[in-house]
């Protein structure tokens with residue numbers, strides 16, 4: 613039987629830019645004219661947020677945030693090297709990349725061959741590595757494993773979609789590509805192939821807001837919802853159950869930040885829902901998966917936690933394997949950098 617290593621991490625796009633740009637999403641949000649008077653003015657923010665913003669619009673604290681994230685990626689990379697997987701199975705959001713008007717699957721398995729991705733072609737900020745606009749990054753695939761897993765899931769009643777090539781977005785979507793780029797932050801090479809399993813995390817906002825946001829006051833017709841958190845736990849459990857019976861060593865990864873400020877209307881999209889993230893984190897740290905099972909789609913949307921749905925699949929995998937709480941976990945809280953981030957790793961399931 614296979615051994616599995618379960619891990620959670622972030623693919624925060626603004627880690628790929630410079631410290632000067634890392635708070636640029638907040639700077640954009642602050643300009644929405646519909647925000648009630650004073651709320652976007654830093655003098656009225658809570659102390660922790662004012663401290664993070666500082667005197668230079670969070671440029672100094674961006675270095676601290678980067679340091680914390682890089683420590684998480686270094687630890688994740690070390691665990692991968694020690695585990696030496698044959699393949700990475702990664703859950704990430706498709707943010708209006710391949711899931712578009714012509715088809716929105718709940719989730720899919722991408723049986724892609726090796727390909728070259730070009731992360732900076734449409735990246736609107738300078739990249740922190742100073743790589744040229746047309747820089748290619750090679751991404752290794754294992755289409756045979758993706759097809760094998762699709763067959764197992766379909767036989768098991770999990771009606772997964774699959775694809776052999778990108779529909780719209782050339783390369784692989786940001787959630788997956790950033791995972792590789794950040795796990796190889798120091799550009800020493802990335803030896804592992806990836807099987808990507810995108811999830812329709814954005815649900816009601818996937819087409820209506822193109823997986824991002826529209827200014828307050830814009831009337832949009834919301835789309836049908838994402839798959840529910842509970843269903844994604846079951847799907848994650850099924851994936852783990854079959855991979856455990858496979859001939860491969862697999863690192864099973866959820867890639868996403870937690871609550872996103874730009875999705876949290878109740879905070880005027882200025883800050884993420886820290887309280888809800890903390891509650892989920894405390895439950896994760898204590899192996900209280902019943903708390904995760906009880907989370908509703910409405911609660912996810914209220915907390916701007918659409919991308920946390922990737923972690924529901926991961927927690928469902930941990931539950932299925934009887935792993936209990938993760939052996940390593942840390943919570944990186946922020947007010948100014950759009951989203952809280954969590955790193956977690958479970959004991960190897962042998």
Ligand SMILES: [Fe+2]
Pocket residue numbers: 623705707786787868919
């Ligand atoms: Fe994302």
